Amino acid sequence: MSFDLLFDPLFRVPFFTGLLLAGLLPLVGMYLRLRDEWLAALAFAQMASAGALLAMVADWPMIAGGLLAAVVAALVKGVAARAGAGAYVLMMLLAWGAGVLLVANHPLAEQAGHALFDGQLYFTGEGHLVAAALAVAVIVPLLAWLSRPLLLARFFPEFYRARGRNERPRLMLFDLLASLAVALATVSLGVMAAFALVFVPPLLACRFGRGWRSGLVLSAVIGMAGYCVAFAVSLGFDQPFGPVCAVLFVVLVLVMGVKSDRM
Amino acid sequence: MDGFLIRARGLVAGYAAPVAGPLDFELRRGEILGLAGPNGAGKSTLLKALWGGVRVFGGTVEKAPGLAISHQAQGFDDLRGIPLTGRELLRLTGATTDGLPAWLSGRLDERLDRLSGGQLQFLRLWACLAAPADLILLDEPTNNLDKAGVAFLSDWLGHAHAAQGIVIVSHDHSFIDQVCTRVVNVGEESPA
Numbered sequence: 029m030s031f032d033l034l035f036d037p038l039f040r041v042p043f044f045t046g047l048l049l050a051g052l053l054p055l056v057g058m059y060l061r062l063r064d065e066w067l068a069a070l071a072f073a074q075m076a077s078a079g080a081l082l083a084m085v086a087d088w089p090m091i092a093g094g095l096l097a098a099v100v101a102a103l104v105k106g107v108a109a110r111a112g113a114g115a116y117v118l119m120m121l122l123a124w125g126a127g128v129l130l131v132a133n134h135p136l137a138e139q140a141g142h143a144l145f146d147g148q149l150y151f152t153g154e155g156h157l158v159a160a161a162l163a164v165a166v167i168v169p170l171l172a173w174l175s176r177p178l179l180l181a182r183f184f185p186e187f188y189r190a191r192g193r194n195e196r197p198r199l200m201l202f203d204l205l206a207s208l209a210v211a212l213a214t215v216s217l218g219v220m221a222a223f224a225l226v227f228v229p230p231l232l233a234c235r236f237g238r239g240w241r242s243g244l245v246l247s248a249v250i251g252m253a254g255y256c257v258a259f260a261v262s263l264g265f266d267q268p269f270g271p272v273c274a275v276l277f278v279v280l281v282l283v284m285g286v287k288s289d290r291m
Numbered sequence: 292m293d294g295f296l297i298r299a300r301g302l303v304a305g306y307a308a309p310v311a312g313p314l315d316f317e318l319r320r321g322e323i324l325g326l327a328g329p330n331g332a333g334k335s336t337l338l339k340a341l342w343g344g345v346r347v348f349g350g351t352v353e354k355a356p357g358l359a360i361s362h363q364a365q366g367f368d369d370l371r372g373i374p375l376t377g378r379e380l381l382r383l384t385g386a387t388t389d390g391l392p393a394w395l396s397g398r399l400d401e402r403l404d405r406l407s408g409g410q411l412q413f414l415r416l417w418a419c420l421a422a423p424a425d426l427i428l429l430d431e432p433t434n435n436l437d438k439a440g441v442a443f444l445s446d447w448l449g450h451a452h453a454a455q456g457i458v459i460v461s462h463d464h465s466f467i468d469q470v471c472t473r474v475v476n477v478g479e480e481s482p483a
Contacts, residue, residue: 062373179375180383184418187384190342190360190428237374238402 042152043259046269048160049213050255053222054229054247055171056209059178059202061230068105068203069210069226071116073219074123075101076211077144081130081137090140091159091215097123098211102203147218147270149259156216163212167205174202179240218270221258225251228277235286254280295319296358296426296456297341301350304333304340309348311336316475318426318456323448325471326460332478334460335365335430341458342428361424363416365431371404377414386421392443409437416444427457433466445470 060066076094083093101119108115131141143151177198180187188195213222229250230243237243258273265272295317303312311333318324326334339345341352342360361384377399381388388399395410395417403411412435420427433441448457448470461467467474 176383179379182373183375183380183415184384186339186342186344186362186364189344190362192343234372234374239374239376239400240379243374 039263041154041157042149045152045157045160045216046149046255046259047252048157048164049209049216049222050225050251051248052160052164052167052209053213053225054233054251055168055244056206057226057230058233058244058247059171059174060206060226061234062178062182065116066227066230067113067116069206070219070223071105071119071123072098072101072207072210073214073222074120074127076207076214077141077219078123078127078130079211080144080215081127081141084140085130085134085137089155091155091212094211094215095208098207099204102200102207105203105207106200144214144218145220145270146268147221147273149217149221149262149269152216156212159212160216163209167209170201170205174198174205175240178202217273221270221273224274224277225255228281229254231281231286232284235284250280295353296355297458298353299337299341299350300353302337302340302347302352303349304336304345304347306336306345311340311477312348313350314475314477316473318458320425320456321453322473323452323457323459323471325467325474326458326477327464327467327474328462328477330462334462334477337477338362338428338430338458338460339364341426355425358426359424360426360428361419361422362428363419363430363432365434373404375403376400377403377406380414381418381421384418384422386418388421390421390447391417392439394439407437408435409440412436413440413443420447425455427455429457429459429461431461432459433461433463441466 057066057069060069075097079097079100080090080094082097084090086093104119105115111118127141127144130137142148177188177195181195181199210222210226213225216222217225229247232250233243233247237246254277255273258269258276261267261276262269262272296319298317299314301312302314303309305311314326314337316324326337328334336345339362340347342362344362377395378388380403381399388396391399392413395413398406398410403414406414416429416432416436419429432444436444445466459467459471
């Protein structure tokens with residue numbers, strides 16, 4: 029066990045990449061939870077991992093493959109909106125199957141596959157950091173702009189239609205932003221760590237938040253704090269980041285005593 | 292447009308097939324129109340047809356240019372687990388907090404899932420009533436309201452609202468008779 033590595037410049041880029049995403053993903057997760065679509069995040073993550081692996085086999089940048097697959101996932105979600113969770117599950121199964129087959133049949137994909145599935149944050153480079161910073165700079169203001177339409181769609185679904193306006197383009201823009209954020213996190217943090225950051229901080233923020241805005245802030249704070257602890261523990265004990273992050277967040281839910289009917 | 296806000300002529304509406312109508316009426320600013328009738332008569336369907344929420348099978352709906360409609364629908368999602376305050380809910384529709392009853396105005400900064408069913412229903416109703424709109428459509432507004440809520444709503448509707456028109460669907464005939472300036476009975480004729 030050694031925590032000296034925490035201060036090693038080698039890990040600065042991975043740390044700050046993850047920290048940016050750990051602040052962004054819970055915000056996206058709050059709106060996915062609002063729309064009762066949090067399961068879509070796992071579908072986006074699986075699709076992104078399959079896309080990244082496919083890109084690697086095709087000698088493309090993995091990050092591009094992941095983002096492209098996420099865009100496809102967002103489009104499928106929009107087209108198959110009526111299928112709801114069923115569409116997410118089908119996407120997950122397809123992406124997981126494709127990803128595992130690629131790993132099994134292409135030596136090149138094996139190492140990348142383990143990084144994606146295990147969540148080896150330490151392999152992220154400056155390209156990921158730049159992409160994460162860009163994502164935060166673009167997605168956070170757009171989420172602020174989309175906040176009212178997304179809340180209205182939940183609490184007053186007929187609000188825009190009664191005024192002769194179509195809310196669908198704004199909802200589809202949210203799908204696209206959510207899929208891109210999750211995809212970027214998947215290729216940086218791994219599938220389950222990305223999903224944990226989308227799911228758990230909003231779960232706690234919705235339980236303990238005093239309002240929507242304070243819930244958003246609380247969610248981001250929980251995400252970033254939990255991420256920092258997971259990063260330190262995984263580095264200090266030389267463990268893969270993804271599982272440490274996922275287990276830590278589950279323990280947090282249990283410790284905070286969130287009732288099962290509020291999940 | 293002859294000064295009317297909305298005009299329905301022989302309106303027949305439904306989903307896969309026509310289930311309600313025909314309906315004829317014309318509404319001007321300052322009027323409160325009640326759509327009365329038994330359960331299953333299609334009142335809510337006709338109300339939705341006024342803003343395009345269901346399929347129109349026959350007749351016409353004419354609206355004043357730029358008409359802003361506020362529609363309060365029946366039912367409400369399960370709010371457990373969503374940390375929204377009453378003030379945030381009202382801000383969504385642009386509803387003012389001025390004029391809210393005292394028993395609710397003091398609780399605006401509490402989460403919606405901490406309010407009673409009656410308080411929540413009234414708040415939701417208020418989000419539509421006090422939103423910027425020319426035409427307000429209310430679907431069974433007294434459902435789930437407690438006595439204080441019904442009394443306040445009746446009183447509020449009883450005051451002059453010269454700038455707006457209101458259409459109310461209710462199976463509660465006494466409420467309709469008390470607050471509406473005109474009543475149209477639905478379900479007395481079969482769909483064309």
